[in-house]
Amino acid sequence: RAIVRDIDMLEEKNPSIKPKPTPEVDPTVFEKRFLKKIRELGEGHFGKVELCLYDPRGDRTGEQVAVKSLKPENREEQSTNLAREIDILKALYHENIVKYKGICQEEGGQAIKLIMEYVSLGSLKDYLPRHKKDTSLSTLLSYCIQICKGMDYLGSQNYIHRDLAARNVLVENARTVKIGDFGLTKSIKDNEGYYTVKDENDSPVFWYAPECLTHCKFYLASDVWSFGVTMYELITYCDSSKSPMTLFLSMIGRSHGQMTVIRLVKVLTDGRRLPRPEDCPEPVYELMRKCWEQLPERRITFKRLIEELTTMQQ
Ligand code: ADP
Ligand code: MG
Numbered sequence: 415r416a417i418v419r420d421i422d423m424l425e426e427k428n429p430s431i432k433p434k435p436t437p438e439v440d441p442t443v444f445e446k447r448f449l450k451k452i453r454e455l456g457e458g459h460f461g462k463v464e465l466c467l468y469d470p471r472g473d474r475t476g477e478q479v480a481v482k483s484l485k486p487e488n489r490e491e492q493s494t495n496l497a498r499e500i501d502i503l504k505a506l507y508h509e510n511i512v513k514y515k516g517i518c519q520e521e522g523g524q525a526i527k528l529i530m531e532y533v534s535l536g537s538l539k540d541y542l543p544r545h546k547k548d549t550s551l552s553t554l555l556s557y558c559i560q561i562c563k564g565m566d567y568l569g570s571q572n573y574i575h576r577d578l579a580a581r582n583v584l585v586e587n588a589r590t591v592k593i594g595d596f597g598l599t600k601s602i603k604d605n606e607g608y609y610t611v612k613d614e615n616d617s618p619v620f621w622y623a624p625e626c627l628t629h630c631k632f633y634l635a636s637d638v639w640s641f642g643v644t645m646y647e648l649i650t651y652c653d654s655s656k657s658p659m660t661l662f663l664s665m666i667g668r669s670h671g672q673m674t675v676i677r678l679v680k681v682l683t684d685g686r687r688l689p690r691p692e693d694c695p696e697p698v699y700e701l702m703r704k705c706w707e708q709l710p711e712r713r714i715t716f717k718r719l720i721e722e723l724t725t726m727q728q
Pocket of ligand 1: 455456457458459460461462463480482512530531532533534536537540581582584594595596597
């Protein structure tokens with residue numbers, strides 16, 4: 415205690431020797447050496463996601479996080495996309511959007527990883543087929559409302575998602591879902607309300623609205639179309655034998671290779687749509703159909719969807 419008093423006195427006399435506050439540690443920078451892989455969570459087109467324990471104390475008391483990195487074969491071409499995904503996710507705050515936690519930079523500094531919260535029940539596509547019995551129609555509609563709320567928020571921030579699908583919606587618990595993949599998300603800020611795709615190869619075609627397939631143009635209303643397809647997936651409990659791809663391919667015939675998109679556009683322009691799933695109430699199907707209006711300006715909005723779904727769910 416005497417020593418402490420002496421230091422206090424010294425400080426009073428000579429403020430310049432005051433101990434500097436320890437430099438702020440940036441809680442969004444994760445050190446690679448403390449990140450321990452537990453298992454793979456899944457992979458998509460370009461990236462893979464792993465469950466890791468971030469354990470800086472090294473005593474297994476750390477926290478579980480989901481770590482997204484690029485597959486080695488995509489490192490070069492996709493690194494700016496992952497960097498953009500990070501910047502977008504960092505600025506989004508919504509209960510139905512996966513939470514950004516930070517980044518982890520490789521020693522060299524090139525390969526960057528995205529650290530996000532771990533959403534323990536995986537994607538709806540993994541979850542729903544295994545939980546049919548404990549998921550009522552009302553719960554499915556509640557998931558739909560939550561997805562619409564996340565999407566309405568995203569649109570209010572001037573982003574279009576471009577990859578809304580059950581595989582990109584994560585299940586936190588039996589009541590709560592979050593949109594979880596922003597890899598194709600684009601800003602429409604300095605645009606005329608749409609985004610033009612440059613690379614057709616990255617398009618999940620069976621979730622795409624006609625204007626995306628024909629003119630490579632993406633509007634907020636194009637996300638509404640994809641939401642309709644996602645809603646269809648939910649109502650079918652993501653049964654792969656009834657998946658959008660399976661059904662569209664059976665409509666247009668398989669094995670058209672390069673011609674698939676042209677055929678798909680033809681089918682859609684002829685007014686054909688995914689059929690009403692068995693057990694899907696007519697009003698619920700009507701709502702999907704409102705997402706699938708040929709002309710983007712005639713489609714329902716996320717705000718209206720929230721209202722109509724809420725009425726139906728009660
Ligand atoms: P990609 O951009 O390659 O499609 P995603 O972000 O969609 O990658 O992730 C691929 C899969 O990893 C998802 O379908 C999901 O199963 C799993 N996953 C992704 N993020 C998380 C997370 N935060 N928590 C738990 N699982 C996740
Ligand atoms: Mg994905």
